[in-house]
Amino acid sequence: MTQQDASSEVKGLIYNIQRYSTEDGPGLRTTVFFKGCPLRCLWCSNPESISHKPQMMFFPQTCVQCYACLEACPKGANKKMEDGSVVVDRTICQNCGACIDVCPANARQMSGKWMTADEVFEVIKKDSVYYTNSDGGVTFSGGECTAQADFLIELIDKCYNMGFHTCVDTCGFASWEVLEKVLSKVDMVLFDIKHMDPEKHKEITGVDNQLILENAGKIKNMGIEMHIRFPMIPGYNDDEKNLKALGRFMKLWGLDKIDILPYHRMGSNKYEALGQRYFLGDLPSLERENVKKAVNILESYDLEVDVV
Ligand code: SF4
Ligand code: SF4
Incomplete structure (x- = not known):
């Protein structure tokens, strides 16, 4: 979903551009957060990223x-x-x-600003020296950045032409046609897997996981560096059965790197700011012991596991 003004320039809806980011790929990065997402994850810590409108x-x-x-x-x-x-x-x-x-x-x-690719790229360019010195680059995140594919491709092209390392952080819920086009000049993908069971996935995110899992395999086959990201939510997806299914799936596809993102409540005040209800209001934080258990289970599938 993008916007065009009278000059036919495509604009993207951006809700944040974070400079000097260290958690969205290697080195020092600029992370561009696109607004709008097809999923409705119950624990979302950026609820302002979901709507496709300011x-x-x-x-x-x-x-x-x-x-x-x-x-x-x-x-x-x-x-x-x-x-x-x-x-x-x-x-x-x-x-x-x-x-x-x-x-x-x-x-x-106001959360969400319609920007041209040139305006976003002006910000990206400011830190080019840090990208070079830290083996960093630019990450496109969200929301779901592939939901504004034309605008995203324009930005990726600009980065590609400047030789900047690029990373796309995606929930994977997009048509293959879109993903293939978006990723053709991208160096790295951060790919979320939230649950291995299709019904449970639907319960906690609003959509089935079939398309997501298919896309994970297809992206792996493109040969792009890929890290799976697993938001670990107590009582929702941290059970042994799910972790083992995730380990088996990754091993089957030759995916070897996974980041565990332990549940936190940092975004809960934003729900109030948007006049929305936070459904996990009473959920206690994850026990450190349980994160350790999850790491052990995933490592037993020869995966490289990081806790972010
Ligand atoms: S409360 Fe809503 S409608 Fe009224 S001025 Fe603020 S943004 Fe506009
Ligand atoms: S009443 Fe509160 S929210 Fe409204 S303008 Fe004054 S300080 Fe801001």
């Missing part, structure tokens, strides 16, 4: 109750409650952003 986020803890946003909103979506607090009526809010400009406390932010 969204106004309201952080009530930061509000100083000046009430400037009540006046500024053309829809009357901001309400003063009896206790003086401010709430946003999400059934009325149009995510226009008019309230952001008047807020003196930075309690409101």
Whole structure:
């Protein structure tokens, strides 16, 4: 999903560009986060990445109750409650952003900005010297970056022409036609596998895993360096049966590197900021012992396991 303006320039919806990132591939990297994702993972720590549209986020803890946003909103979506607090009526809010400009406390932010590939590349280029010196490069993440394939390909081409190492971080839920095109000039893929059982995968992400697993094998056959990423969620996918099935699948396809991403609750306040419910609110953090057990199980399939 991309946008075209009157000059026919393709624009992409980006919600963050993180410089000096060390967790999204080798070396020092710039990670470009695309907004919009076809999955609905229950634990998602970036809920603002899911919608394919810009969204106004309201952080009530930061509000100083000046009430400037009540006046500024053309829809009357901001309400003063009896206790003086401010709430946003999400059934009325149009995510226009008019309230952001008047807020003196930075309690409101827009997630998602339509940008041209040149605008994004201007940011990427700034750190080219770090990419060279650290064997780093550029990672395209999300959301799901392949959901804005034309825009992504334009950015990959620009990086390719400059000789920057590129990495695509994907949930794998995309047509093969799109993935093959996107990955033709990419150096590395970070590929999420969330559950090996199709029904359970659907329960926790909203989609079946068949296409994802097929795509994992096809990408491996392209010969691109590939790391599997496994978000480990207590009580949802950390059982021995699932870990063994994952180990067997990786061994079968000759996939040998896996990063475990242990569950954390760092994104929970963003759900409130978007006026959404966080379904895993009561879920306790992962026990270190259980992460160790998972590492041992996966290592028994001769996999190189990292905990990120
Ligand atoms: S984003 Fe626009 S519609 Fe929504 S509360 Fe702010 S001013 Fe009102
Ligand atoms: S403008 Fe900002 S600080 Fe003022 S009431 Fe609205 S959210 Fe709170």
